[in-house]
Amino acid sequence: MIMTRNPQPTPKVVLQVQNASIFYGSFRAVRDVTMDIYANEVTALIGPSGCGKSTLLRCFNRMNDLVPGARVEGKITYHGKDLYARDVDPVEVRRRIGMVFQKPNPFPKSIYDNVVFGARVNKYKGDFDELLETSLRQAALWDEVKDKLQESGLSLSGGQQQRLCIARAIATKPDVILMDEPCSALDPISTLKIEELIHELKQNYTIVIVTHNMQQATRVSDRTAFFNAEATEQGNRVGYLVEYDHTSVIFNNPKQKATMDYVSGRFG
Amino acid sequence: MTDISQPHTPDTTNDQFRKIWTSPRNLFGLFMTGLTGLFAAIAILPLAAIVINVASQGLPLINLDLFTKLPPPPGLSGGGLGNAIVGTLIVLGVAFVISTPIGVLGAVWLSEFGRGSKIAYWVRFSANVLSGVPAIIAGLFSYTIVVMTMGTFSAFAGGVALAVVMLPIVMRTTEEGLVLVPEEVRLAAFGLGATRFETVSRVVLPAALPSIATAVTLALARAGGEAAPLLFTALNNNFWSTDLFRPIATLSVQIYFFAIIPFKPQQELAWAGALVLLSIILIVSIVSRFLTRRKSY
Numbered sequence: 329m330i331m332t333r334n335p336q337p338t339p340k341v342v343l344q345v346q347n348a349s350i351f352y353g354s355f356r357a358v359r360d361v362t363m364d365i366y367a368n369e370v371t372a373l374i375g376p377s378g379c380g381k382s383t384l385l386r387c388f389n390r391m392n393d394l395v396p397g398a399r400v401e402g403k404i405t406y407h408g409k410d411l412y413a414r415d416v417d418p419v420e421v422r423r424r425i426g427m428v429f430q431k432p433n434p435f436p437k438s439i440y441d442n443v444v445f446g447a448r449v450n451k452y453k454g455d456f457d458e459l460l461e462t463s464l465r466q467a468a469l470w471d472e473v474k475d476k477l478q479e480s481g482l483s484l485s486g487g488q489q490q491r492l493c494i495a496r497a498i499a500t501k502p503d504v505i506l507m508d509e510p511c512s513a514l515d516p517i518s519t520l521k522i523e524e525l526i527h528e529l530k531q532n533y534t535i536v537i538v539t540h541n542m543q544q545a546t547r548v549s550d551r552t553a554f555f556n557a558e559a560t561e562q563g564n565r566v567g568y569l570v571e572y573d574h575t576s577v578i579f580n581n582p583k584q585k586a587t588m589d590y591v592s593g594r595f596g
Numbered sequence: 597m598t599d600i601s602q603p604h605t606p607d608t609t610n611d612q613f614r615k616i617w618t619s620p621r622n623l624f625g626l627f628m629t630g631l632t633g634l635f636a637a638i639a640i641l642p643l644a645a646i647v648i649n650v651a652s653q654g655l656p657l658i659n660l661d662l663f664t665k666l667p668p669p670p671g672l673s674g675g676g677l678g679n680a681i682v683g684t685l686i687v688l689g690v691a692f693v694i695s696t697p698i699g700v701l702g703a704v705w706l707s708e709f710g711r712g713s714k715i716a717y718w719v720r721f722s723a724n725v726l727s728g729v730p731a732i733i734a735g736l737f738s739y740t741i742v743v744m745t746m747g748t749f750s751a752f753a754g755g756v757a758l759a760v761v762m763l764p765i766v767m768r769t770t771e772e773g774l775v776l777v778p779e780e781v782r783l784a785a786f787g788l789g790a791t792r793f794e795t796v797s798r799v800v801l802p803a804a805l806p807s808i809a810t811a812v813t814l815a816l817a818r819a820g821g822e823a824a825p826l827l828f829t830a831l832n833n834n835f836w837s838t839d840l841f842r843p844i845a846t847l848s849v850q851i852y853f854f855a856i857i858p859f860k861p862q863q864e865l866a867w868a869g870a871l872v873l874l875s876i877i878l879i880v881s882i883v884s885r886f887l888t889r890r891k892s893y
Contacts, residue, residue, distance in 0.1 A: 394786060423789030433780035436803045446788040449798065493784070500788050 348402035375555030380567025389425035426497035432489035434481030446500030467495035487518025654871030673861035690755020699766030707774035727764035735825030754830025762815035773807020813884035823848035
């Protein structure tokens with residue numbers, strides 16, 4: 329365990345995936361994933377397009393429920409609680425497991441209203457101004473917007489919009505933040521800012537990030553899961569987990585040949 | 597003949613890019629461009645002609661009496677259309693109050709809850725059919741439902757008839773506005789732990805508000821000019837009335853009656869009324885344009 333960058337020897341498991349398969353109708357998109365996601369770490373999901381990494385990410389806060397016909401077999405637990413048990417309200421799940429999307433998607437409201445949106449729907453009782461400032465500071469956006477909080481969130485640049493979306497996710501005081509390719513629509517400088525931000529955020533949050541950019545995975549993540557897709561007899565493609573380990577192992581010394589080929593740029 | 601198997605050798609003379617206006621393809625292009633411009637001009641001709649004609653006939657007749665006095669008895673001059681102006685606003689108000697909640701909430705259901713379902717398909721189809729139903733049929737509907745049961749022509753019955761005219765416009769235009777709100781914005785709200793209702797009421801509806809305002813003003817402009825559905829619902833009234841359950845005068849019906857009687861003062865009032873009605877509709881349409889410009893998406 330010399331390679332690990334993680335200070336704690338046995339971190340707490342936040343999300344546990346056991347033999348999970350994800351279906352859209354009768355079509356199986358992802359099969360038999362088993363992995364643990366640890367507290368206060370950044371876990372990167374990488375792999376070629378169509379390997380099911382985003383699909384899996386969306387199952388962690390039940391966003392896939394919004395897709396008609398989507399269903400999960402196997403078990404996904406959050407602090408030991410089955411996320412897909414009958415009595416689980418997906419709305420409550422999403423309050424604790426927040427999400428940042430690929431394309432910055434601020435509401436067409438003021439910066440202020442964007443950030444406190446989650447607090448409003450969650451009937452937050454504390455001081456909104458304080459929540460606003462801490463969230464924007466944590467998202468490294470405060471200095472840029474503090475004088476124009478009433479301006480529309482849509483008036484910001486793409487990188488600022490994405491940090492606004494992160495601030496908005498933080499303001500609901502989640503435990504886990506899921507990020508679905510958060511930098512793919514951004515320029516390199518904005519990307520760098522978001523990556524620095526991810527580093528800061530893992531002190532307080534558990535982060536799962538899907539990325540197409542392998543350099544990004546090495547820069548931000550503690551652990552990396554490599555997914556691949558293979559053709560089934562029906563002619564569909566099904567995604568599966570190839571290898572999951574500390575990021576340094578995945579990129580320097582992977583056990584699987586497919587992982588080696590992918591991270592060294594031989595395919596994908 | 598150029599040999600296409602050989603690489604193109606650039607022509608080094610200076611006029612290789614010179615435009616030859618008399619070449620057949622350029623001439624044909626010019627002709628077709630001119631043709632589209634001509635037909636565009638023909639298309640706006642009726643509106644221009646109507647506005648110019650109504651304005652030139654009506655403008656000299658605009659005075660304070662027009663807005664404050666009752667219409668004169670047949671053959672006599674003077675007077676105004678004050679009661680009809682008030683009546684038009686009242687009947688439109690009734691139609692607005694009835695059609696807006698039904699149309700907007702119906703559109704919310706179509707776009708947010710029933711999207712893609714069989715029922716939504718039929719609701720949308722019915723709305724489209726309803727918008728094609730002649731306005732006089734809307735009047736007939738209100739006559740049967742309201743006038744016959746209440747036993748009297750009334751402003752309310754007129755409002756119901758106009759609401760039927762407005763409903764499909766409000767519903768379809770609002771739905772178009774709601775559909776324009778990007779799906780990612782809804783996902784963002786869900787991702788923050790908002791319920792479906794909170795997502796619609798706090799994010800989607802506010803974002804679509806300019807479209808909804810446009811939908812309502814568009815429908816009001818359309819209904820405001822209708823005379824046919826009011827003929828046997830609101831009927832007419834030669835006196836001041838603000839009573840919802842009595843017959844009421846409206847500009848469109850007043851214009852219709854005055855335009856077909858052979859007395860000059862009444863015909864002049866009809867012209868003046870036409871100008872007032874046209875102005876109201878133009879103002880409402882311009883307001884609607886203004887609201888559309890401030891769209892979020």
